[in-house]
Amino acid sequence: MKKITRFFWFCSGAHVDTLRKYPIEHNKYVGIGATIFFTAVFAALSGGYAMYFVFSGSAFAVGFAILFGVLWGTAIFNMDRYIVSSINKEGSTNQQILQATPRILLAIMIGLVISRPLELKIFDKEIREKLKTAYLKGQHTKIDSLQRTYNQKYAQELGKEKDLKKEKDSLERDINRSRYELNQEVFGDKTNQTSGIMGYGTYAKRKEEVLKEKQDRLKSVTDNLGQNEDYLSRRKDFEGVTSTRLFTDKQLDSLANVAGFADRNWALGQLSYNVDGSRDLDTYMAMSFIGYLFILFECLPVFVKLMSPKGPYDTAIAKIAEANIHAAERDKERDINVTDKTYDHNLDVDIGRRKQIISNQSEFDLSRHSYD
Structure with a gap:
């Protein structure tokens, strides 16, 4: 337990040697350190899942x-540890809140980053179903768009095909009717369209000629229709209308498995809406509470440090910091004094050297003058 306690003290960013002197503060910093540690654990799990998803x-x-x-959890751990340990309890409440505001905002951002990959994993099944629905709807839209473009691009050929089919149907009906009338004429059935004379006579030959003309025309129309349909079929293949089909269940499952982060993140956002666009309150609340939970969990060490009263450990740390500042200032002044003394000594030495040089020059000039 001592090792665990010391580890959580380290996680809280506390000065362990100073904190050990104040037992009343031990539990508070154990709680703060444990919160920071488990936040880093959740961050490691979240970052690991996100990276596993990327390289799936x-x-x-x-x-x-x-x-x-491990890297992401360590980075979050170090950041949280710094955020908590850097809050100074010496100032007033307003000063502490102002000091902690940037840290709280940073903690909120960290909470959002941590919670999103875990939300993707928690709602994985619902995300897959939403993606499959979206992919199927997108394929419907693509097919409709291709068909609409095809109809607009080949409107003339499609109109010709429609007219040929209509004429073909009309000719087939006329041929059947003419063939029946020809039989009636040959067998001598008396109607408004036949003479009633049995045998293959003049009326029968005339009706047979009319029937043959209609059959020839039907053959020509059928050939033209076949050529037109063959052309449109090749155009459908070229435009992709024929090859584009709705996804099967197996294809939809495969697409959902390889969906990227952007698609899954979009699907997660769409889970909180119904088909008609209205808000699905239950799903929205569930997703929101998960995000709020991680944000609160991330901000909790900062809140605990702000809400806790100033203790003997805070006072001791403030005194140690003040003593260190004074010691640093003394060292700075001493270094300045030593520098000044060294400078004065060097200056005196330099002046002495110059005087010696001037004296030597004067003696040299005097000796030269005497020699002259």
Whole structure:
């Protein structure tokens, strides 16, 4: 327990040797340190899952996830530890709140970053279903768009095909009716369209000629229609109308498995809305509470440090800091004095040297004058 306590003291950013002197403060900093530690653990899990998702399918996905998870958790741990340890309890309440405001904002951002990958994992099943629905709807839209473009681009050919089909249907009906009338004429059935004379006579030959003309026209229309349909079929293949089909369930599952972070993040945001665009309050509240929980968890050490009254440990740390400042100032003044004395000594030496040089020059000039 002593080792665990010391570890959580270290996590809280406290000065362990000073904190050990004040037992009344031990539990408070154990709680702060434990909160910081478990926040870093959640950050490591979140970052590791995010990296595993990015490299999903790779042979090194697990290794990258572990490495990045450890690095991300360590970075969050160090940041939280600095945020808590840097709050000074010497000022007034307003000063402490003002001092902690940037740290709280940073803690909120960290909480959001930590919570998002975990939310993606928690709502993984719902995200997959939302993605499958979105992909299927997108494929419907793509097919409709291709068909609409195809209809506009080949409107003339499609109109011609429609007219040929209509004419073909009309000719087939006329041929059937003419063939029936020809039979009636040959067998001597008396109607408004036949003579009632049995045998293959003049009326029968005339009706047969009319029937043959209609059959020839039908053959020509059928050939033209076939050529037109073949052309439009090749155009459909070229425009992608024929090859584009709705996704099967297996294809939708595969697409949902390889969906990127942007698609999954979009699907997570869409979970809080119904099909008609209205807010799905239950899902929205569930997602919001998860995010709020991590934000609160991240801000909790800062709040604990702000709400806790000033204790003997804070007073001792303030005195140590003040003593260190005074010691640093004394060392600075001493260094300045030593520098000044060294400068004065060097200046005196330099002046002495110059005087000696001048004296030697004077003696040299005097000797030269005597020699002359």
